[in-house]
Every structure is written in C-alpha cells, then in structure tokens.
Amino acid sequence: MDGGRLAGTLRAGGLGLWVCPSDQHYYNEKQQFAKSRGYPWFLSNRRPEKLRDTLKELEELLQSSPILSVRWRAKQCCQMLLRPGVLVTLILGGAQVERVAIDRTLVGRLPADTISDAVIGDRFLLFSLMEKSQVCQVYLNRKNQSSPELARHMEKLTVAEIKVSVVDVPGGGRRAERRVGLNQAQDVAVCWWPICHEDVRPWSPIPSAVDRANLVLLACSDTPGLTVLSSIRTDRNPIDCRFSLTQPYQILTVELHHEANHSVSELHEEAQPLDVHICVYECARGHLQHLSSTPVPLTSKPITCHYDPLERWILLGLQDCSVVLFDRQTGLSQWATCSMMPSLLAWHPSGGVLMVGGGQGELQCFDIGLSPLPLQKVCEEPAPDSLATSLQLSRNMKISSGLEGIQWACCPVSQGSVFNGGQLGPSDLVQHRLRCGEVDAALGILGNMDWAMMGAECYRSLISITDHLLRKPLDHQNEDKVVLSLWCQKGFLYFRHQRFEKAFLLAVDIGARDLFMDLHYVAEDKGELVLAAVAKKKANEIDAEAQTSAPVFCSPSVYRVNSSEKSEHILVPSASIFRQSGDVTV
Numbered sequence: 001m002d003g004g005r006l007a008g009t010l011r012a013g014g015l016g017l018w019v020c021p022s023d024q025h026y027y028n029e030k031q032q033f034a035k036s037r038g039y040p041w042f043l044s045n046r047r048p049e050k051l052r053d054t055l056k057e058l059e060e061l062l063q064s065s066p067i068l069s070v071r072w073r074a075k076q077c078c079q080m081l082l083r084p085g086v087l088v089t090l091i092l093g094g095a096q097v098e099r100v101a102i103d104r105t106l107v108g109r110l111p112a113d114t115i116s117d118a119v120i121g122d123r124f125l126l127f128s129l130m131e132k133s134q135v136c137q138v139y140l141n142r143k144n145q146s147s148p149e150l151a152r153h154m155e156k157l158t159v160a161e162i163k164v165s166v167v168d169v170p171g172g173g174r175r176a177e178r179r180v181g182l183n184q185a186q187d188v189a190v191c192w193w194p195i196c197h198e199d200v201r202p203w204s205p206i207p208s209a210v211d212r213a214n215l216v217l218l219a220c221s222d223t224p225g226l227t228v229l230s231s232i233r234t235d236r237n238p239i240d241c242r243f244s245l246t247q248p249y250q251i252l253t254v255e256l257h258h259e260a261n262h263s264v265s266e267l268h269e270e271a272q273p274l275d276v277h278i279c280v281y282e283c284a285r286g287h288l289q290h291l292s293s294t295p296v297p298l299t300s301k302p303i304t305c306h307y308d309p310l311e312r313w314i315l316l317g318l319q320d321c322s323v324v325l326f327d328r329q330t331g332l333s334q335w336a337t338c339s340m341m342p343s344l345l346a347w348h349p350s351g352g353v354l355m356v357g358g359g360q361g362e363l364q365c366f367d368i369g370l371s372p373l374p375l376q377k378v379c380e381e382p383a384p385d386s387l388a389t390s391l392q393l394s395r396n397m398k399i400s401s402g403l404e405g406i407q408w409a410c411c412p413v414s415q416g417s418v419f420n421g422g423q424l425g426p427s428d429l430v431q432h433r434l435r436c437g438e439v440d441a442a443l444g445i446l447g448n449m450d451w452a453m454m455g456a457e458c459y460r461s462l463i464s465i466t467d468h469l470l471r472k473p474l475d476h477q478n479e480d481k482v483v484l485s486l487w488c489q490k491g492f493l494y495f496r497h498q499r500f501e502k503a504f505l506l507a508v509d510i511g512a513r514d515l516f517m518d519l520h521y522v523a524e525d526k527g528e529l530v531l532a533a534v535a536k537k538k539a540n541e542i543d544a545e546a547q548t549s550a551p552v553f554c555s556p557s558v559y560r561v562n563s564s565e566k567s568e569h570i571l572v573p574s575a576s577i578f579r580q581s582g583d584v585t586v
Contacts, residue, residue, distance in 0.1 A: 038096075049099050051098075051099065057102060058100055065082040065083050065084050066083050068081045069118045070404070072409070076092045081125065085104075085108075085110045086106070087105075087157070088103070089103070105157040106138065110136065114132070116128050116130045116178055117177070117178060119181065119182050123139065124140055124220065125137070126182065128191055130176075130177060132168075133168060134168055135169055135178075135191050135216075136166045137164070137166075137167075140157065141163060163222070165225025165226045170211065170231050177193060178193045181242050187219065188248075188283060189217075190217055190218070190241060191218060192215045192241040194214070213233045214234060214238070215234055215238070217229040217283055217288050232281070232288045234279070235293075237255060237256050238256075239255070239305075240305050245307070249284075250280055251282075252311070254276065254305050255276070255278075256274065276297075277294060278328065296326050298318065299320070301318065302318055303342070303343060304316075305345065306345035306347050309349055310453060312450060313325055313326065313328070313448070315345050315354055317338075317345055318342070321338050321340060321342070322336065322338060323366070323370070325448070327448075334370050341358060343357065343358060343359045343403075344358070346407060349408055350424045351425060352445070353366070353367060354370075360394060360402050361393035362390050363390060363391040364391075367445055368429075368445055369441060369445040371444050372389040377396070425457070427449075427460060429445055430442045430445050430464060434465065439468065439469065443465065446462060449461065474497050500519065500528060504519060507519060507535070519532075519535040520535040520539065
C-alpha cells in the first residue's frame with residue numbers, strides 16, 4: 001500500500017500449471033496489457049538470479065515454515081525471517097519482484113524447533129527460545145546491513161560475520177510462548193509472555209518476585225551481548241506489549257484480567273464488562289517502573305490493538321467483529337462494526353486512515369472517525385458490486401494460510417489529492433469527505449482531531465465544514481450539523497432566517513456582547529421591541545463586567561452537543577478566539 005493506493009495483482013504466465021492460451025479468455029490482450037505497463041508476462045530464469053526457480057523455492061518454504069518477522073528496510077527491500085532460521089530478502093521494482101535471496105547460514109546454528117518469536121534489527125537478529133527460556137541475539141558484523149543500498153549487496157552471510165549471544169530469561173512458565181520487541185534506538189529489548197497459572201505443590205518453595213515475573217527488560221549491545229536489566233510481574237495478563245514510538249524507554253501494554261480469559265461467556269446472556277487496562281511502564285536507570293493504568297470499558301475480549309502515530313488513540317479489535325477507538329486522554333470510546341473478525345490492524349503514518357484485516361484475506365478501511373472508506377479494485381470497467389466496504393483478497397490471489405500482517409509504506413510527501421497518491425492526514429480526508437458530500441463523516445474526523453497538536457489543521461477543517469453547511473438550506477438536519485461544526489458563527493445564520501429566540505440563547509451561552517448588539521438592531525428592524533430591549537440590556541451588562549475585569553483569553557473547550565442522531569464531544573474554539581478588537585469575525 002503506497003499513499004492510499006492498493007497495487008493490483010498480476011499472475012505471471014510462467015508460474016503454475018501450463019494452460020493452453022485458447023482456454024484463457026483474452027489471453028493475447030492480457031499479455032499485451034501487462035507488457036505495455038512494464039510487467040513481465042514470463043519470468044526470466046537467467047543466472048545468477050534465476051528468479052523463477054527461486055520463487056518456487058520460496059513458495060515451498062512458506063508452506064512448511066511459518067514467518068516469524070517481516071521488516072521493510074527500504075521501499076524496495078523486504079526481509080522475512082522464517083522459523084528454521086532462513087533469512088529471505090525480496091527486491092521489488094514497483095509491484096514486481098525483481099530478485100530473491102534465500103540465506104540459510106543460520107540453519108543448524110539455532111534450535112529452530114523451539115523458536116517462538118523473532119525481530120529483525122539493523123545490526124542484529126533477536127530470537128526467543130521456548131524450551132530453555134532463553135533469548136538469543138545474532139549480531140551481524142556487516143557494515144552495509146542498515147544501508148539503503150542493501151539491494152546491491154545481496155551476498156550471503158558468512159560464519160565470520162555472525163556473533164551469537166544467549167541469555168537466560170528469569171520468570172516462570174517454562175513452556176510459555178515468549179515474545180520479543182525492540183525500541184526505536186535498538187539498545188533495549190523486552191521479552192514478555194502471558195501469566196502462567198502453575199499448580200503449587202505443598203513441598204515446593206515459595207517463588208520469589210523474579211521467578212514470578214513475566215516482563216523482562218534486556219540490554220542489547222555488540223560487545224557484551226545480551227544482559228538482563230530488570231524484570232517485573234504485571235498485575236494482569238498482557239495481550240500486547242510494545243515500546244513507545246514517541247518515548248523510546250517506555251513500554252505500553254494492554255492487559256486483561258486473568259479470570260476473564262477462563263470465563264465462559266456463552267453461559268451469560270448479557271455481556272459483562274471486561275477488566276481491560278492500558279498500562280505504561282518506564283525504564284529508569286535500568287529498572288522497570290509501573291507509571292499508569294487506564295481502564296477501558298469493553299464488552300468483548302480484545303484480540304489485537306494498534307496505536308496512532310502520536311499514541312493518543314488506541315484501536316482495539318474485539319472478538320465480536322467490532323473495533324473500538326479509545327482516547328487515552330479523555331477516556332472516550334467509539335465503536336464500529338466490521339465485516340470480519342479484526343485480527344490485524346495498521347494505522348497510516350499520516351494518522352488519518354485505519355486498515356483492518358481478517359484472517360481469511362479480508363480488508364476494510366476506516367477514517368479516524370470510524371466511518372468506513374470504500375475499497376475498489378483497479379479495473380477498466382468496475383462492476384456494480386465492486387465498490388464495497390471490504391475487499392476479499394482471496395478472490396484475487398492464492399492465500400493458503402490467510403494474512404500474516406499489514407504494513408503501510410512510507411511514501412514521500414506529495415501535495416496531490418487522495419486519489420492521486422496524496423497524503424492521508426485527517427485534514428486531507430475532511431476535504432475529500434466534503435467533496436463527496438459526506439458531512440457526517442467529516443464531522444466525525446473533526447471530532448477526533450487534536451487541537452493541541454494540529455491546531456491550524458483543525459481550524460481549517462472547521463471553517464471548511466462550516467462554509468459547506470452554510471451554503472445549504474437550513475433544515476433540522478443541517479442545523480444539527482452546524483451545531484457540531486461551529487458554535488459561535490451559528491448566530492449569524494439564525495439572523496438570516498429570523499430565528500431570534502435561538503440566537504438569543506446562543507448569545508447567552510457564549511457570552512458575546514457583539515452578538516447581543518447585532519440581535520438588538522435586527523430585532524428592532526423586525527418590530528421585536530421587547531427582545532431588542534433585553535438584548536441591549538445583556539450587552540450593557542457584559543460591557544460593564546469587561547471594564548471592571550482584565551480581558552481573559554479563553555482556551556479551546558470541549559462541548560457536548562446533543563443532536564437528533566447522536567451525542568458527541570466536539571472540540572471547538574470558544575468565542576474569544578473569534579473576537580478581535582471588539583468585533584466578531586465571521
């Protein structure tokens with residue numbers, strides 16, 4: 001995925017069983033269509049690449065060996081680590097595989113049958129071993145390992161370049177499936193596993209705090225190798241653990257109460273709220289400390305999660321085929337229903353698009369307001385049912401075991417539109433929604449934008465939505481949308497449609513003297529003398545209070561606005577932001 005576009009899938013004619021060209025519809029036309037766009041119809045098998053044979057070998061490896069870790073070193077270079085220790089490097093040219101390198105140097109040097117998880121770093125590989133409760137670091141003494149020109153250095157590893165370091169991990173659960181993770185600086189790693197409930201024998205000694213730990217902090221370096229820094233036992237059962245992207249020495253976990261894992265939900269007709277917490281741990285002077293714990297109200301067990309680039313929001317995928325967007329600052333949650341069980345989540349680097357994937361190759365896209373974005377295949381003549389909320393990849397490619405992961409490509413900065421590979425930030429999606437006439441979706445995006453971090457973008461989106469609504473006739477539906485989009489300029493809309501009572505109540509809510517004076521003059525012109533007198537009186541009272549006290553510049557506030565459809569929290573500027581030199585800016 002690059003800039004919001006899904007690359008089309010092509011099947012080369014040289015793979016699979018040979019089929020007579022006459023048995024395929026439009027065989028020559030398809031061949032000409034692919035060649036005109038630079039895609040080879042038959043894969044070459046020339047030395048030294050031998051691409052056709054190498055791809056067949058890779059397909060056989062993927063059927064017998066699961067993938068432990070995938071990392072994109074560059075936009076054209078992808079590396080995969082398989083369970084036996086096979087390192088596969090793919091060199092891409094657009095949507096076409098140009099070269100494949102299969103490295104088996106590590107095979108036989110690691111206990112492959114007990115590897116439970118792995119991470120590919122810039123200078124080393126990190127493995128977690130199940131049988132011996134160990135973490136293994138394979139340091140790659142290669143200067144060009146982290147270079148973007150890795151595509152030109154396809155030579156295989158040698159024994160002289162490998163340095164192995166193994167450390168015993170403290171804690172219980174000898175057969176637990178341990179997971180590993182690296183921070184952004186790649187100098188600290190974490191090894192974690194679920195809490196194991198082992199039977200305590202009367203003659204067994206009381207386990208210490210170190211023996212009961214299930215979260216271990218490791219130091220990664222090339223000279224001494226791996227060393228254990230600290231360990232801790234979590235209060236609940238962790239279902240996800242990762243390092244923060246903004247704070248490299250903080251660990252974010254999603255923990256579930258251990259009793260909830262063994263509860264039988266089918267015995268209860270009514271859904272019981274689960275005890276789910278988002279916890280933050282910090283590494284200070286080599287020791288783990290528990291900083292905070294935020295409860296999340298859920299009615300179903302979470303199975304996956306993902307954070308936004310600023311780590312304010314967390315997206316949770318639940319077992320009941322729904323996703324929850326939780327705000328860590330305000331504690332508010334939003335829900336949306338998916339067409340499949342969300343097992344994979346990916347947040348776009350621009351922060352505006354969420355991708356949800358299922359285990360059988362389903363894809364569904366949402367914006368940050370949890371409004372679905374339709375997905376469509378690239379084809380010359382779209383079918384009527386091609387524009388849908390989900391995309392079935394199994395209909396377009398052979399997937400034996402389903403999706404393994406979803407990752408967005410970091411595309412260069414572009415000023416084009418969303419359809420032409422432009423940015424997919426929240427403000428860009430607001431403009432796209434307005435062009436399509438989807439005001440409700442634009443309001444949902446605006447409600448989840450952070451005024452503290454992107455104030456200018458929020459203000460531009462606010463003005464764009466308001467300008468779009470003011471051009472429409474004032475009915476009850478558009479009136480509620482204006483309330484959600486703007487709080488201050490709504491009074492002038494009431495003036496034009498002679499709804500003086502609502503304009504007076506709005507002026508009382510925001511305390512705007514100029515709005516009372518405008519109401520006074522408009523009411524006098526229309527013959528509403530009583531309303532004009534009361535409005536002038538309120539304006540004089542506000543003017544007297546302003547002379548006796550210093551001016552106060554209000555910060556943005558959170559309003560709860562009740563509309564006919566739903567109740568939302570919208571962050572909008574208060575009246576003092578629009579008030580300059582005694583005049584209200586329209």
